[in-house]
Amino acid sequence: MKLCIEFGGGLELLFGNQKNYDVEVPADGSLTVRQLLPWARDNLLQDRPELFMKGDSVRPGILVLINGCDWELSGTLDAELQPGDEVVFISTLHGG
Amino acid sequence: MVALCSTCNKERAALKRPKTLEQLCRPCFFRALEDEVHATITSCRLFRAGERVAVAASGGKDSTVLAHMLTLLNARHGYGLDLLLLSIDEGIAGYRDDSLATVKRNEETYGIPLTVLSYRDLYGWSMDEIVREIGTRNNCTFCGVFRRQALDRGASLVGADKIATGHNADDVAETVLLNILRGDAPRLARCASAFTGAGGPLPRVKPFKWTYEKEIVLYAHFKRLDYFSTECVYAPYAARGFARDLIKDLEASAARPSAIMDLIHSAESWTVCLGDGGGDGGGGGGSDAAASDGAAAAAAGGNGSAAAAGGGGGGARRPRSCTRCGYLTSQPVCKACLLLEGLNSGLPRLGIGKVKGGRGSAAAAAGGGRGRGAERAAAGCGAQGCGGGGCGEVGAAAAAAGAAAAAEAGGRAGRPPRRAAVIEFESEGATR
Numbered sequence: 096m097k098l099c100i101e102f103g104g105g106l107e108l109l110f111g112n113q114k115n116y117d118v119e120v121p122a123d124g125s126l127t128v129r130q131l132l133p134w135a136r137d138n139l140l141q142d143r144p145e146l147f148m149k150g151d152s153v154r155p156g157i158l159v160l161i162n163g164c165d166w167e168l169s170g171t172l173d174a175e176l177q178p179g180d181e182v183v184f185i186s187t188l189h190g191g
Numbered sequence: 192m193v194a195l196c197s198t199c200n201k202e203r204a205a206l207k208r209p210k211t212l213e214q215l216c217r218p219c220f221f222r223a224l225e226d227e228v229h230a231t232i233t234s235c236r237l238f239r240a241g242e243r244v245a246v247a248a249s250g251g252k253d254s255t256v257l258a259h260m261l262t263l264l265n266a267r268h269g270y271g272l273d274l275l276l277l278s279i280d281e282g283i284a285g286y287r288d289d290s291l292a293t294v295k296r297n298e299e300t301y302g303i304p305l306t307v308l309s310y311r312d313l314y315g316w317s318m319d320e321i322v323r324e325i326g327t328r329n330n331c332t333f334c335g336v337f338r339r340q341a342l343d344r345g346a347s348l349v350g351a352d353k354i355a356t357g358h359n360a361d362d363v364a365e366t367v368l369l370n371i372l373r374g375d376a377p378r379l380a381r382c383a384s385a386f387t388g389a390g391g392p393l394p395r396v397k398p399f400k401w402t403y404e405k406e407i408v409l410y411a412h413f414k415r416l417d418y419f420s421t422e423c424v425y426a427p428y429a430a431r432g433f434a435r436d437l438i439k440d441l442e443a444s445a446a447r448p449s450a451i452m453d454l455i456h457s458a459e460s461w462t463v464c465l466g467d468g469g470g471d472g473g474g475g476g477g478s479d480a481a482a483s484d485g486a487a488a489a490a491a492g493g494n495g496s497a498a499a500a501g502g503g504g505g506g507a508r509r510p511r512s513c514t515r516c517g518y519l520t521s522q523p524v525c526k527a528c529l530l531l532e533g534l535n536s537g538l539p540r541l542g543i544g545k546v547k548g549g550r551g552s553a554a555a556a557a558g559g560g561r562g563r564g565a566e567r568a569a570a571g572c573g574a575q576g577c578g579g580g581g582c583g584e585v586g587a588a589a590a591a592a593g594a595a596a597a598a599e600a601g602g603r604a605g606r607p608p609r610r611a612a613v614i615e616f617e618s619e620g621a622t623r
Binding site: 160167 | 194203204205206252404405407408409412420435436440442443
């Protein structure tokens, strides 16, 4: 499934200092955020996985937006992704 | 799939608010957040018309959103404030030099004049130089103490009446937790207040006291505000990080976003009795008064404001001028001067930990007039054996090591060992 993934708020530093990724994620039919996270960790992340994930979710303090909307509106980990969706991860865990 | 905004019922909702669980679209969210900050500003009487307000600007998300929102609210509600940006350059390569570029862009975007002061200008040391002396364990103590003073000094320099900081609800909740862990009663009494230092020359206000970090970040993201987001390179070593993780865990993993508000509310509800204080401490810092609004904080009298202005360790004392720099302090010598003395005398851990009484004497006795480049081994607690322990927290073993090092130093200088200095040093006052 084709997706646009973006990392911000300093999270891009874990992902080779690259903010935007256009990716093709293997999926049989449906794909949820729960499945996307480990894929991103294993395929895109380059440094310190513990700063990206905790358990099967993102580390608390990382915001997730799907097509510009808070993932809490669409079921967080169970949110189903569609081809072409834009998924943004923003860390809030930095100084202000 | 995504619901409609619960306020306007027209636009697609863009977020779920952690505080109210409302689902709002972007425009309704912007307005709701701005109205809440305006409510904090008015109900806590943070500003008065005509005041010159220095916005502490780091280039990060909180201060960027604060500069944006104060500019906007000042115009919308006619506060009549004269706003300006104030930045402190700690001298951290790869961090502040980049974020200052962001602040400079903010200066242009909002049309607010910017002043930048560096640690090197103010103290003769950059943070990078301090870390080379002390390592990455207690360095945030230096940074925090120096920054607090630097902001005050900078604010006086630009003729400001008040300093506005971008501390958000998550920050305040973190601070509440940290002050509990440290047993710092005077700070506990005032740390949740949106208005501190009411009786001092430069009060501080936190317009984002009730604003969640998540919403500040989303506000900045949705509005495409230009902010800088690299973690301070030294921050992973700071104790604050643990408190922050705990709070984020409570918020997210425990699915209880109200944990942040609950912590702030509870801190406001405590009455902290400050028994110490040599006669002026009776009555204690009624945290209700200190917490809620400016008038109340001012009315709470010398005690609360003394503590806020002074920033001393144990027990609120009357504020006085530091005998070295003249800055307001609750001790004869202010914390920054004490830390500086440690750095300049080759005893960089001097100001970290607890001191009971006679800071000056401890500093003088321990320092012994060594130059900045003095060998660390010659300086009691700067010794290698002490390095990992964080001398502020050491027990008998490290005290003995310190005594031994002091003895060695004393021996070299042809003097008896200064044991008293080591003991006083060991029991030194709380850090920020």
